[in-house]
Each structure stands twice: as C-alpha cells, then as structure tokens.
Amino acid sequence: MTYQELYDKSMASPEVFWKEQAEAIPWFEKPKKILSKDQEGLYRWYEGGVLNTSFIALDHQVERGRGEQVALYYDSPVTGRKETFTYQKLLEEVSLFAGVLKGQGVQKGDTVIIYMPMIPQTVIAMLACARLGAIHSVVFGGFAPHELAIRIDDAKPKLLLAASCGIEINKVIDYMTIVNESLKESSHQPQGCIVYQRPQLPVPLKAGRDHDWEDLLSRAEPAGYVPVAATDPLYILYTSGTTGRPKGVMRDNGGHAVALKFSMEHIYGIRPGDVYWAASDVGWVVGHSYIVYAPLIHGCSTILYEGKPVKTPDAGAFWRIIEEYKVKVFFTAPTAFRAIKKEDPNGTLKKKYDTSSLDYLFLAGERCDVATLEWSGKMLDVPVIDHWWQTESGWPMLANMVGVEMLPIKPGSAAKPVCGYGLEILSHNGESLPPNQEGAVAIRLPLPPGCLPNLWNDTARFLSSYMSAYPGYYFTGDGGYIDDDGYVFITGRIDDIINVAGHRLSTAKMEEVVASHPAVAECAVIGIEDQMKGQIPVGFVVLKGGVEKSEEDMEKELIQMVRSKVGPVASFKKVAIVQRLPKTRSGKILRRIMRHIADGKPFSPPSTIEDMTVLPELEGLMKEKHIGHSTDSQP
Ligand code: COA
Numbered sequence: 001m002t003y004q005e006l007y008d009k010s011m012a013s014p015e016v017f018w019k020e021q022a023e024a025i026p027w028f029e030k031p032k033k034i035l036s037k038d039q040e041g042l043y044r045w046y047e048g049g050v051l052n053t054s055f056i057a058l059d060h061q062v063e064r065g066r067g068e069q070v071a072l073y074y075d076s077p078v079t080g081r082k083e084t085f086t087y088q089k090l091l092e093e094v095s096l097f098a099g100v101l102k103g104q105g106v107q108k109g110d111t112v113i114i115y116m117p118m119i120p121q122t123v124i125a126m127l128a129c130a131r132l133g134a135i136h137s138v139v140f141g142g143f144a145p146h147e148l149a150i151r152i153d154d155a156k157p158k159l160l161l162a163a164s165c166g167i168e169i170n171k172v173i174d175y176m177t178i179v180n181e182s183l184k185e186s187s188h189q190p191q192g193c194i195v196y197q198r199p200q201l202p203v204p205l206k207a208g209r210d211h212d213w214e215d216l217l218s219r220a221e222p223a224g225y226v227p228v229a230a231t232d233p234l235y236i237l238y239t240s241g242t243t244g245r246p247k248g249v250m251r252d253n254g255g256h257a258v259a260l261k262f263s264m265e266h267i268y269g270i271r272p273g274d275v276y277w278a279a280s281d282v283g284w285v286v287g288h289s290y291i292v293y294a295p296l297i298h299g300c301s302t303i304l305y306e307g308k309p310v311k312t313p314d315a316g317a318f319w320r321i322i323e324e325y326k327v328k329v330f331f332t333a334p335t336a337f338r339a340i341k342k343e344d345p346n347g348t349l350k351k352k353y354d355t356s357s358l359d360y361l362f363l364a365g366e367r368c369d370v371a372t373l374e375w376s377g378k379m380l381d382v383p384v385i386d387h388w389w390q391t392e393s394g395w396p397m398l399a400n401m402v403g404v405e406m407l408p409i410k411p412g413s414a415a416k417p418v419c420g421y422g423l424e425i426l427s428h429n430g431e432s433l434p435p436n437q438e439g440a441v442a443i444r445l446p447l448p449p450g451c452l453p454n455l456w457n458d459t460a461r462f463l464s465s466y467m468s469a470y471p472g473y474y475f476t477g478d479g480g481y482i483d484d485d486g487y488v489f490i491t492g493r494i495d496d497i498i499n500v501a502g503h504r505l506s507t508a509k510m511e512e513v514v515a516s517h518p519a520v521a522e523c524a525v526i527g528i529e530d531q532m533k534g535q536i537p538v539g540f541v542v543l544k545g546g547v548e549k550s551e552e553d554m555e556k557e558l559i560q561m562v563r564s565k566v567g568p569v570a571s572f573k574k575v576a577i578v579q580r581l582p583k584t585r586s587g588k589i590l591r592r593i594m595r596h597i598a599d600g601k602p603f604s605p606p607s608t609i610e611d612m613t614v615l616p617e618l619e620g621l622m623k624e625k626h627i628g629h630s631t632d633s634q635p
C-alpha cells in the first residue's frame, strides 16, 4: 500500500482504521467502542478496552519469546557505567519495584512524581507505576525547585521518587536539595520520598519522609500487573504553555499503546528485535514515547544514554553508540548535530566508527535547518527524516512514513501528515487556506489515538488552549504552509513558546520572573535565532525611574533569578536595558516585531504602533550589544 492509500484509508473511516491497528495490541478485554465521547463531550478512544501498558512492554514480550533479548542498554559515559537488561531481567526489576510502590500504598489511579536522571531506575519506576495503574509524572532535571513545586501541587503525588543526583558532563547536580526546596514551597506534601542513592553523591535522608530505594527493594515482593481501562491515564507530562503555569498533558493507556506500536512499524520502519535509539531525556515526551514505551511495546532494544552529543568525552559519542549497539533507527534533535558539527566540522571522529547498521536518522523537537539536515545525512550516509510533533500529540503528526513508503525528501519540510491527522492551514478567521499560504496549523477533530484526551484536572484550560481558537479543530500553536505537492512546512510557534536546544520553554514564564525584580518597570523576553540552540531567550528591560544599578549588575541578577526560578535549562544569558519597548497604542508589547528585528527578517509595523521611532532605536541597540542576526551560543 502506498502512503497516500494508507493515509486516505485512515481519514475515510477512522474507526475502522484504528480498530484494525488495535489488533496489534494484546488486550485483556477488547474495546466496546472504538471512538466515543466522555461525559465532558471530549473524544475518547477504545472505551471499554482493558489492558496494562507495562504488561504489553514486558510480560507480553517475554511470553512471546523475547525473555533473553536485550530490552534496555544503559550507557553512561558520565559515570563510566554500562549495563544490559534483558526483557526477563527488566520484567523482574519492574515487578519488584512495583512491589515497593505497592508496599507504600500506591494503587491504581494514584499519582507519583519521578524526579530522576537518565538511569535505569527511572525507566523501572515508570514501568512499575504503569504496572500498578498508577499515574507517573516525570519532571525534567534541569528545572528549578519552583517548577518542581508547581508540578507537585498540580499532580498531588502520593509518593515522590528521586535520585540523589544527576550528572551533567562533569557537574554533579544535587537533586535532593532541589526536592527539599520544592517541598518547602509546595502546599501538597507527598506521603513519602523514595531516594535512589548514586555513589557520586550519597545524600542524607530525612527521617519519617525519605526511604532508601535499595533498602525497600531488599524487603519487597514482586507485584503483578493491574488491568486498567484504555481510557485510564498512564501519565501526566507537564509542558510549557503560553502562561507561566505549565500544562499537565494527560496520556491514556489504550490509545497510547496502539499509536506507538503503529508508529514504530509505519513511521520508523523498524522491526521487533531491532535496536532503536532516541537520544533525548526521559523528562521530555520524546523520552517517554521513544526511549521507554514504543521500543518496548514493539519488542525492540532501546538505549538509555546518560551523556551529551559532545564532551562526553567528545563529538564522536553518537557514532560510538550507533556502532556499539548496532542501532537501526536513530532519533534526536537537530541541535545535537549542530553541537557535533561545531566541534568536528569535517567529521574526523566519524571515520573511527562503523555506523553501517543504521537505516534512518529521524530529527524532531525544533525546526531543522537545511545545513544540519544535509551535514547529518553526509556523516551517516542514510536518509535524514525531519518529523514534527509535540508533547500534546505524543507521537508524530507529520513525517515521511518510511515504514509504508519512502517519499522524496524536501529539505525544510517534515513531509506529510501521518495517518489519522487531518492537518489544515487556517486563516485568522478559521478558513482553510490554499497551498503556499501561511497560517495556523490545525488538526481536524477527532485527533487520532495517543494524542492528549485532556489536560490533567483542567478541562477548561484544555478547551481554551487548544479547541476554542478554531471550533472543530485542535490548534497546534505552530504556523506553517502546505506546498503544491502536499508537503507541510512548519515555520515556527505563533505563541510565546520557544524551543531552546530542543527544549520547550515559555517566554511568558521568564517574563514573569524578570518582571518580579524590584528595579524592573516593564520587560519583554523574546526567543531569537541561535546558530547552536535554534533559539535562545533574551530579556529587554525598562528600569524604574531612579534605579542606579549598572547594566552588568542588573544582567547578573536577572540571569540568576531566571536560573533559580525556571532552571538552567532556560539558557537565559542575555539582558539588554532599554529606554522603552515597542508597543501598540493600547499598550501591547510588539514582541513579534522585536523578534523580527533581532533575526534580521522583514516586518511591517502595525498601524496601531505607539511610536515608530522606537524601532530603529531598538535595532541600533541590538547591533551594539551583538544581539540577534543569528547569535552563536556555546554547547
Ligand atoms: N539536569 C540538570 N541540569 C540540566 C539538565 C538536567 N537533566 N539538562 C540540562 N541542564 C543544564 C545544563 O547543565 C546547562 O547548565 P549550565 O547553564 O549550568 O551550563 C543548562 O541546563 C542548559 O543545558 P543544555 O540546553 O543542554 O545546553 P548545553 O549548552 O549544556 O548543551 C547541547 C547543548 C546541544 C549539547 C544539549 O542541549 C543537547 O544535547 N541537546 C540535545 C537535544 C535534546 O536532547 N532534546 C530533547 C528533545 S528531542
């Protein structure tokens, strides 16, 4: 079947199509309905179906003879450790840790926060929650205590699972200090914390609250899997929204399992038994879907890499992993390749490794510039597939579905809509636009299985963020256009979200922090183009009258504030003091125009602008301070 035939089939009769795809999953009870609406009128897939995601990822694989196959390779250049888990071993470890959680009273429907780095215990913890029908919420390590506290208050976890530290190249990050600070700030207090002590930084445990991971394990009994409804939540993953408060994207069990299984075969073109590697972090959606769940659900071997593309120890790290584990399909963010290219532009280190096992390189997480696409293709000598998706979808929305049919690659485009996604480009007033006209990228409802059915405990925000801009559609937040051949080009976010080194962040959040400085009268934080990280945030600040601080001191203080309130991952490193900001007469700051000036892109100021002379003033200041026209941050 061609891509077009399969896509048309998925759109002509979604229920028939997704019923067929659901056959690939071992259900305890088959769904009674394929597509239905819940009490709140929201679409749900596979109502009445009963399954367990951890069972599918582990027990089912062992039952089908994969017990001795490697499920997980752990490779950690930052600690010098490597470990291998067969499906049988991973099943045993997950069952035992599920026993630990059960012993602590965790039951189906309870929430558990996981604040842990790229170590096998994190994967074990996620699968152990899924085994019990508990809902995990993994929080990325690069966030500050305040961000963890917000997530604790929203998810209200029964337990918090943490490791004593994370390791960033050669820096040891003390996770428990972050946990302790966030628990001081949050109103919700989990019943307890289970702490995995890493030898790089053993930490004191707080009596009455903390339990030692290994100690509990030594006394635990393995726990069996708990059947859950297809519509029960598997996890919550917080992601940046257009306000300072993150959104709790909810994922269900049934649609997720079906969509991920479908994607492995039809998008990534990988077979059970093959090695699949996503170089991301379990704290992001890519890590959830393509380090943990999809490879295991599909019976592949997955790789958990605790390192960076460069400096651990060098820019040959990725090539080594591909050679060593015979990776078939590799997935990462373009920024990782930009970092490698910067350190080793001629690919001298590449010559030391044999990467011939590789069939495809997939890139996502941010816009992929043509130079990076071409350079990575030249290095690896495989097709480079740019594909587009987001935390909310949980799996690709646009891709060259090489498992079905390899379409010609058009650099700059993430190819065509994946089966199930009725993608359209809409104008301001919701009309579907013809080819080559740029507008808002939206998906006709219903979204396919695997996409978020709702936000955690916040239907009102779900509706206002995604469903109300264009009735009958899910609004992605991205802009783009479709060319004459049906290829979609994503041109970037049309809201306050930016992508820094493939990490999704909210400039509104950073603005909130900057504005809280007592000397700041008003401010704007915008994302500007960066050669290495894709985008970086820059703060423009108007000081209150009478403030005598030097620009240097202000910059230092604001950088430190964002670091400690949002986290180092924000990469907020540049602040400019300005006399005034460009605004409309009604007082709206013209952030988009500021971005265009910084990126050297043409723009036309709105007729409502308060004072046109502010624009050349700003442009001059940016030049003077070397802000913009594609800056170049260090990896
Ligand atoms: N825990 C604690 N701190 C973290 C962290 C984590 N899990 N991840 C990042 N940080 C910190 C870094 O140490 C750094 O701190 P610093 O300012 O003190 O140096 C800061 O957050 C910014 O990190 P990062 O964005 O990773 O930038 P970098 O300059 O250290 O590295 C790259 C640049 C390109 C090498 C790196 O971003 C990378 O490997 N990107 C791959 C993209 C990726 O995995 N994307 C996920 C979605 S697919």
Ligand code: AMP
Pocket: 239, 285, 363, 364, 365, 366, 367, 368, 386, 387, 388, 389, 390, 391, 392, 414, 476, 477, 478, 490, 492, 493, 499, 502, 503, 504
């Ligand atoms: P996240 O939710 O962190 O996965 O970020 C999702 C956002 O990243 C999308 O809304 C896009 O803005 C951007 N993005 C992801 N993949 C791509 C891609 N292939 N091309 C362009 N932008 C992308």
